[in-house]
Amino acid sequence: MGDWPYSRAAYSQAPLVRAVVLFCLAGIAACHEPEQTVQLTFWAFGREGAQVAPLLESFEAAHPGIQVSLQQIPWSAAYEKLVTAYVGGQLPDVAQIGNSWLPQFAALQALVELTPWVVRDRLDTADYFSGIWATNRLPQGLYGLPWYVDTRVLFYRTDLLKQAGYATMPQTWAGWERLLHRLVAPPVNARFALALLPDWSPVVILGLQQGATLLGGNGRYGNFRDERFRRALAFYVHLVDARLVPRSGATQLGNLYHEFARGQLAMFWSGPWSVGELRARLPDSLALRWATAPLPGPEGPGVSLAGGSSLVIFRNTRNLEAAWALVRFWAQPEVQLQFYRLTGNLPPRRSVWQQAILQRDQQLEGFWQQLERIEPLPAVPEWEAIAARIHYYAEATASGLLGLDEALARLDQEVDRILEKRRRIATVPR
């Protein structure tokens, strides 16, 4: 470096000059590169986003012509980020997408229809849990491949259940409610028997268990005054009124896992992410004192939500072949098993569950049973907005602000207003 022809004054600028030169060279290199390698952008949310990097490396090793750049987006911002990117024309090639958002992006014609690819590669679609497959299969076609499943089950303290005189979880609402009452009475004396997630999911799941359709007329009207949904909401309100469930999940209870560990909370209703949390947070003495159970239903084992994430390809991709290779990669059973080991996210294929690691895990038994009984949500693009209103009216009824019938009538009215555009578009022939 000593014999570089810089004067003293110019020498201080040398790093800058070098940076500019390097930048230009990099630019030239980048211009030449696409001939050999394909660049894919891949968006993943939350914990998944942070933990899938090693698997992506093995993907790149198997596909030397493809480079994947991974972007992590926090879950709380994911939906808005995707919609904003759609509006701005900045969508990635491949992304994870919450499967209740799938209908919306399909309606926006942002997604690639995957049937031809699935047929071409002879993917064993029957191996997927049927409930989760249904969330990706819309009337217009197949728009995503399930990445992992997320359903809601009961997490409970086995020792507290024994104290209350129960060896297993009751399977009917009536039996379940009797158990809940026992949990807040001596000798267990929990402060609350059950905590629900502070969102729309509990009351919607109770509705699905009753067989409520939620929306009527092919997703064009709200159908919440329906007797089946009414029974579900009444049960929800009843649980709160009986002080079995904290009124507003947000602050009446301290940290969920902390209260669970202290025995102040005997049971909670949550998803797969809680498995990891419990394993990380509970003291060793409690490590084997919790288990999962499928949700009870009105008359027998109840259904739960077919939630989770799918992988989709956006239409604006320039490398459809490479994008499909990435989606296809994640669908392989071995990869799904590794993905489970890395993240704890539950695989959507039955054959992966059959493998040793998941079968031996007794604490996941509840999920395995529940996954055979899951139901998709109404496939309308407006679902997120509707769900927010359902949550509002469930809370308003539970807090005594509105009567049951008035709340349901108003909910129907608001949902009808949200679906107004859909009704019009659905009648206009395309």
Add this chain to the structure above:
Amino acid sequence: MKRSWTELRAATWFLAPALAVVLLFLFLPALAAWMLSLTDFDLYTFAEPAALRWVGLRNYLALLQDGRFWKALQNTLIFVGLGGLLTLCLALGAALWIHQRFVRWKAFWRMVYFAPVVTSLVAVAIVWRYLLHARYGLANQALAWLGLPPIDWLGDPQWALPALILMAVWKNYGYDLLIFLAALQAIPEELYDAARMDGASVWQQLRYVTLPALRPMIALAGLITANGYLQVFAEPYVMTQGGPLDATLTLVLLLYEQGFRWWRLGYAAALAFVLFVLMLGLSWMLWRQHRS
């Protein structure tokens, strides 16, 4: 006559760049927003632009029939009225206190009061969530110490808005305080000397010297504060997301939700215009009162 004409032309040329910028970045977007509010522009429109319809004033009519709009308006006005008044009183009281001659370490106190203004709201929100926690929060420990029952600050629809107002006041009054301090220092000492010679008590000095001298600044701070609280968004967005039961839903939060969460842009634009008219009206009212 001729000369003034050339002057005007020259002035026009000199002003042109600034006027062009204002036109391009202020009036045109405002006009576009007004047009937008007359359509049913939403997410479907992005997929199929042909589906866009002119709906005239129907967005505004829908707004008037929307219970959540009225709830948001009510919450926002409570925020402006209660929060604005508290902020001004607290700022004025603290400014008068710091200004006293016997108070030492003035720079230190100024910093203490101003620190919340420049602290990131997210950090403030996290700390306040701890303070207001229903079971473990400091606020409820203080209540227990006074022998009062605990309050579920952020979970109870009756208390969530007052709790947020309290936080917003604490965060914002330092700004008004600085304005008042500067104004206090500008009051000539001779006025106080004269008042004292006339035998005015401390209270009379405050009533007849300090407050009249501060009046323009109080009006200014009131205007800034009221306009700030009319647009309150970050506090409920970070702390409660508008809940529980829309108890902390504000106009801008509703606008954000409709516009950028559900992408009902026509509706959101109508809401923005209503907010604009409200702010204009409030500013005009405060300005007139100051003039009279």
